[in-house]
Amino acid sequence: MGGGVRVEKDSARVAAIGDIDELNCHIGLVISESPSQDIGELLLTIQHDLFNLGSELVMDDRSLIKAERIEWLEQNLDRLNEDLPPLLEFILPGGGKAASQCHLARAMCRRAERSIVKLAREMEVGDQLKAYINRLSDLLFVLCRVLSREAGEDEVYWKSERLAKMTK
DSSP: OGGGOOOOTTSHHHHHHHHHHHHHHHHHHHHHTOOOHHHHHHHHHHHHHHHHHHHHHHSTTOOOOOHHHHHHHHHHHHHHHTTSOOOOSOEESOSSHHHHHHHHHHHHHHHHHHHHHHHHTTSOOOHHHHHHHHHHHHHHHHHHHHHHHHTTOOOEEOOOHHHHHHTO
16 A cells, blocks of 8 residues: 555455446446547546545545535536436436446446445545545436437336335
């Protein structure tokens, strides 16, 4: 780790760093599906943020994720959500290749968040870092919906037999 500190390969810290790296790779897959320039640039900026986030986990004496980055995520979340229809049902992963890749990135983001929460029990983890990864998963969900629409695909809604029986 940073400063020459040695840690075990299966430590919570290494796991969290690995999950962030894997998330960054999944986002690279979404970018490779050639989304619009706006979304491509957004995702590329997120990749840089994730690299900073991973660096912050390595060098625990630095705070690289600032409040402005979370505000930026929220502004983009609001902007992208504006044109989407209200969500009335749960959405199943799918909606085209780029949207499906983005669903994988969203799920990986949730795993990375769990790893960071676990790590925070062992060492200090910045609040901004935790907030960033939490808000990023919400943004990725909205991006799944946007990418599905860009591809001309319909969203697939979950149909619960149990809920259907309850509403009859």
